[in-house]
Amino acid sequence: MDRRNFLKCSLAGTAGVAITPESLAEKVKAGMIIPGAVSSDGKKGAVSTDVEKHLAVSGYVKEPAHKIPVVAEADVVVVGGGAAGVSAAVCAARQGVSVILVEKANYLGGLWTGGLVLPVLATHGKGKNKAWDKATGGFCTEVCDTLLNNGWAIKPLNPKVDPEATKYLLDKLIAEAGVRIVYNATAAGVTMSGNRIESVLIDCNTGRLALRCKMVVDASGDGCVFNFAGDPYEARRYHMTTTYRMAGFRSFPDDHDSPLLDMRTGGFGVNEPIDGLDIFEVSHRQQQHRLGIWEAVEERKKKPGHENIYLMEVAPTTGLRVTRVLNSIHNVTLEESMEWTAFPDVIGMSGVCDPFYYKGRWIAHEDRPIWQIPYRSLIPQETHNLLVCGRCFGYDQGITWDAREISTCMVTGQAAGTAAALSTLQRCAAKDLDVSRLQDTLRKANVRLDF
C-alpha cells in the first residue's frame, strides 16, 4: 500500500472529522494510540516516566546514588540535531545567546539525512488567493535555497536533497552560528528545580555528565525531554519504514529524481502501526527490514539492465514517524488547519502534503489550505523553561502528515529556538514571553506568519 492509500485507510475509520480528546477511544480502537500512555505520571526529574507502558518490566534494580559532573553551561540547550533541532539551535544562537546542541549520532539532519528521507515536503499549500503558495520562509527557505543554488537539491517545490551535502551544510550553519555541538551524547534525564529544568543529563563514552541551562528545546523527535520532565503527552502508533539507497543506475539517466544521477532510494516496511517506544519490537523490525532490503536488491539485479546496481546503504537512522506527541497548551486540530484559523500567537505556517477525508469529503492535495501554527502548541503544560519542536510538538492526530514533514519541523524549530533565546534574555517562562516581540523577530527573519 502506498503512502496515500495508507493515509486513506488510516483516516477513513474516523470519517475525516477532526479528532478531539473525546474520540480517544476510537483512536485506541483503530490501533493508532497506545492505551494507558496518554499522560505521564507527573513525576518530575525522573530518568524515564513511561517504561512500564511500553515494555514488560520484571522487577527493578537500584543504581547507586552518585554525583554527576557539570561539564558545560549554556543559555539554551537543544536536544536533537534533526531538521527541527538544527533550526532551533542556529536561530537561538543568532539572537546572541549561548547554545549547546546535543545529538546522539555523529551527524546532523536526523531522519532527513540519516533516515534518507530526502524530499522536503509541505513547503507549499493553497493560499487565500487560491494559488499554490509558499508557506514557510525563514530558515527553512534559507536552507532549501542554499541546497538548490549549489546543485545539492532538485525541484524548487518540495526539494529533494543530497543527504551528504545536507549534512555538510547543516554542520557549516551550526559552526557559523557559534553553536557548541556535542555529538555521540544521548540526553538521558534532567534535573529539576520546581517546574524548571536545571540541567540536561547526557550519556557518552565518559559516563553521565550534566549540562546546566536556562532554557531547553526538545527537538529529539521522540519527546525525550518532556518525558523526563514529566509533562503530559500522547503516545501514538505508526508504521515504520526503512529507507535505503542503491547505486549503479548510470544506464537510466533520464528517469532520475535526485541530484545524484547514479542513485535511487527505496522504502521497506509493512503498513502496520507499531509502538515505536518498544525497543524490542523496533529492533526486530529493523533486523527484518535489513534482511528484506538486501534480498529485494538482489532480486532487482536480475531485471534486464539492472545487473550493475548495488545496495549502497541502509539508513542509519531508524524510520519511526511518530512516537510521543506533546499535550501542549493548545494542540493544533485538523479543523483549525482546514478552516484558515488565524491564531493571535501564530509563529509560522505549514504547507500540506497529502489529500484526505474531511467532514465526509475527500479533499485533494491542491485544495488544502496552508495553516498557521500557534506558539502555544510548542509549550508544555507544566515545565516552565522548555519548548518543543519538530515531529513531537502539539498537534492533532488528523494533521500528522503535514505537522511532521521536514519543512514544518524547520518552522517549529526556528520558532522554538528564537523563543528560547528571547525567554532567556527576558528572564521569563516560555509561556510568559511577549509573543508580539517573538513575532517581530520571526518576521524580521523572513518567516511567513500571515495568510
Ligand SMILES: Cc1cc2nc3c(=O)[nH]c(=O)nc-3n(C[C@H](O)[C@H](O)[C@H](O)COP(=O)(O)OP(=O)(O)OC[C@H]3O[C@@H](n4cnc5c(N)ncnc54)[C@H](O)[C@@H]3O)c2cc1C
Ligand atoms: C520513512 C519516513 C518517510 C518520510 N518521508 C518524508 C518525506 O518524504 N518528506 C518529508 O518532509 N518528511 C518525511 N518524513 C517525516 C520527516 O522525515 C520527519 O518527521 C522529520 O525529519 C523529523 O525531524 P525532527 O527534527 O523533528 O526529528 P528527527 O529527524 O527524528 O531528529 C531528532 C534528532 O534527535 C536525536 N535524538 C533523539 N533522541 C535523542 C536523545 N535522547 N539525545 C540526543 N539526541 C537525540 C536523533 O538522533 C535525531 O538526530 C518521513 C519520515 C519517515 C520515518
